[in-house]
Amino acid sequence: MLEKLTTEQRNASTMDLDLMSTREILEVMNREDQTVPQAVATQIPLIEKAVQLVIRSFQNGGRLIYVGAGTSGRLGVLDAVECMPTFSAPKNMVTGILAGGLEALTKAVEGAEDNESLGKDDLKSIFLNENDTVIGLAASGRTPYVKGALSYAKEQKANTVSISCNKQAEISQLADVAIEVETGPEVLTGSTRLKAGTAQKLVLNMISTASMIGIGKTYQNLMVDVQPTNQKLVERSKRIIMEATDVDYETASQYFEKANHHVKAAIIMILLKCSYEEAIKKLEKAKGFIRKAL
Template sequence: MSDDSSRFAALLAELSGLTTEAQTADRGDLDLLDTADLVRAMNAEDRRVPEAVAAQADQIARAVDGITERFRRGGRLIYIGAGTAGRIGVLDASECPPTFGTDPSMVVGVIAGGERAIRSAVEDAEDDEDAAIADLERLSLAPEDTVVGISASGRTPYVVSGLVHAGEAGALTVAIASNAGSATGAAAEIAIEVVTGPEFVSGSTRLKSGTAQKLVVNMLSTLSMIKLGKTYRGVMVDLLATNEKLRVRSVRTVSQLAGVDVDAASDALRRADGSVKLALLMLATGADAVTAARALGDADGILREAIARLG
């Protein structure tokens, strides 16, 4: 047997052992089902995902605490992945600035194959171990950073290589995979292995695995931002009002949380230069903008603490 044939056989055996590649006995008739039955069958599979995520709650909590602690030291959250997994990381990173008012450099998405791979498949990029190292070296990793590797199979060479490199740089490493005992999990300090089972269409990991990845990254970014004080009473208070919808949301948020009418909320936002958090602090304490801003800074941006300081 040639070297290529041996390598192919080994890879085939490896993939055959993955839960994400498995076939289920009751899926052979998908093409014969009517549309309503297809919808119900796929929805039944999707309902398994939240339960699988819940089983990893302790590991997710460890990751959130680690990310938050490093954020407080000026670190970054960096997602790295290929294909669907990479796009999910890029998506989560891109949504943090408008949602939480973060600098775009605070949460970063790195995808195998670069910008082109966000919209078009660059399938061989996931095998390039050296590219992962080069992509992370461009970010000048520091011990204050967290690198989260996302891979449904848990064996993507690009992701494994990136996690190993990040660990050597002293960064906290977290792996999100859909198979237990994954290579990415072994390469990371914290392994979040959400075993969602065989896919509705065998091997199509953009389905349940992708949904699980989205749920987990939602938790990692959102919960760490909550712990940093980016919300107040369950509402976003550091959002950037960059369009009409968000400007209206800002006024509505201040009005509801401060218990004032729309005109008073709008006036407070004007005096606060559009900052929801600062407007709320001014209305809650009667402080002027300068005093309120200083108190927020002293409270590390946590509104509850700033209110207590000025109360």
């Protein structure tokens, strides 16, 4: 069945890839990459539905869970890991599950992606429930591990989303929302870490970012829930306070400390001229949304 997948077909523009100069290779890769955002754009209505499911999960105390194998699975893990420092997301609020476990981050684990029951078992191990949203990732749209995970998620009445890079994908049949970003033949035949991988990364960026905005993790276009875990992020936190309140660096630094490094609270304290305790109460009442608290 592989020959029927567009991601496995040969690209007419690169039949002589091994005869091209380095410049020609780079130029053709760049031209092919430019088609990816256009393919993603066709799926925005479905991506919107996926975001709505994720927001509902977060509001109900549920999780966003990415499940995949190989490049697709690694992209899910990457997006999940980045949510914690960017949005101060609690541990496991966004989780990436990779076929073969952590070992598969750096090398292929033989047979893992071909095992449907392993996908089910991995979700059972984290106590999947109906409040969660499971997003199955597979460029081919047919990975057994992902199919097993999505099937189990449906049994548990969790929300299900699939992201593939082929039309009429098998995993689409197992999802409440089926996102199919058809990226076409790769520059290097079958190397879906290229256009297909780029497309999946773009979609994951959209889903996680829009979902976090939807639960109050931003103010204007500022990441006000950033977790200041290193010096760079401490400085970024202070600049965010400056941008949101129009105060100078020294004032922002003072309020950053007064607010116990809580950027949202510091902003509320400055704009409403209130204490840290009052700022926290206002944020809790507003469910974390700065605009509502103001």
